Amino acid sequence: MSLHLVKTENNTSNDLEQIPESMNACLFYGPYDVRLEKVKTPEITENELLVKIKAALTCGTDLKTFQRGHPLLIKQIPSTFGHQFSGIVVKAGKNVKDFYLGQKIIALNSAPCFKCRFCIKEQFSLCKNMKFLNGAYAEYIAVPESIVQHNTYEMPPDISFEEAASLEGLSVVVHGAERSEISSDKTVCVIGTGSIGLMFVALAKLNSAKVISIGRNDYKLNVAKELGADYTFNTSQLADLNQLDKQIKDVTNGIGPDIVIEAVGLPATWELATKLVCRGGIVNFFGGCKKGSKVEFDTYRLHYDELKLIGVFHHTPKHVRIALNLLSNVSFRQKIFEKIITHTVPLRELENAFLMHQSGNAIQVAVRP
Ligand SMILES: [Zn+2]
C-alpha cells in the first residue's frame, strides 16, 4: 500500500489519500458480458495523471459497445471500458505542471497529435495517431500524456461530477452542430432521442433554429419538447414512413427541414434522413452504423436536389472548449442535464445501467465507483 499526500490548491489543509494497489473495475468480456473485477490500480509515468473517478456516464457508444463490441474502442478481451468521466487528481507525474493534487478535472477520451497531415489541416477528429482512453468504469484511471497536455480541463466551479462527465458528449454535439451549419433561419430535424439527439435539440434551440425531433419513445420525445423541440414525431406509431414525410412537410411549408441530423446509427434512419431533408439541404450522418453496413439512396435526390451529405465523428479540442463554456453556463447546464442524466448507480450495477438504457427507461446513467 503506497501513501500519497493530497494537497489542496492553497495548501491550507492536507488530506492523506491512500491509493490502493488494486481497484474495482468493470471489464468488457463480450456482448452483454461485463464483469466487476479487482485489477491492478494503473501506474503512471512522469508525464501522466492518476485520477480518482467520481462519476462516469453511459452513452450511446457504450451501449452499442455493450451490445456488440466496438471496432475502435475494444482492441482486446477483456478490456477496460467507459469514456465519459470526471474525477480528482490523486497523483501527478513529476513533469506535469498544469494540474495539482486534489484538483477536480475532466479528461477527454482522446487527443490529436497535432503533427499528422490531418491535424495540420485542422481535421483533428481524423488524426491518424489518435488513441482512445477507455476505462472510466473503474475507481481510478491513468490519463496519458497527450490527453494531459491537450485535452484535460479543470471542472467549472459549482458543477456536479455527473454534469462535468457530460463534457465529452456535449463536445461531439458542438462539433456536429457546427458542421451542420445550424442557424436561426433554419429548420433542424433530429432523428434519435438518446442523449446525443437530445443535446442536438437543446443546442439547435440555443441557436434559435426551429427544431423537429423524431423518435420512438414518448417519454424521450417529451424530454425533447421540454428542451424546446417545436414538433415531435413518434415513428413507432406510423404505418409507413411516407406518412412521416408528409407530416414533416406539413410543418415546414411543404419543403422539408434544411438540416437533418441522424443520431441513431442504423441504415434505415440514414436512408430516412435523405428522404426527409429539403432540396439543397444538409444531412449529417452523426450516428455510426455497425461496420460493413450498406445503405440505399435515391440518386435523383442526391444529384438533382443537390443534397449535401456529411459524416461527422468525434470531437476536436476547439469544440471541447466551446462545450466547456456551455457547461459553465448554469441555466443551460441545469436545463439539459437534469433531464438527460436520469439515473445514478454504483459501479457493480453497470450491467443494469445498460439494460435500463437499452429498455428506453433511462437516457444517461451516472455510474459512481
Ligand atoms: Zn461518448
Ligand SMILES: [Zn+2]
Ligand atoms: Zn494527428
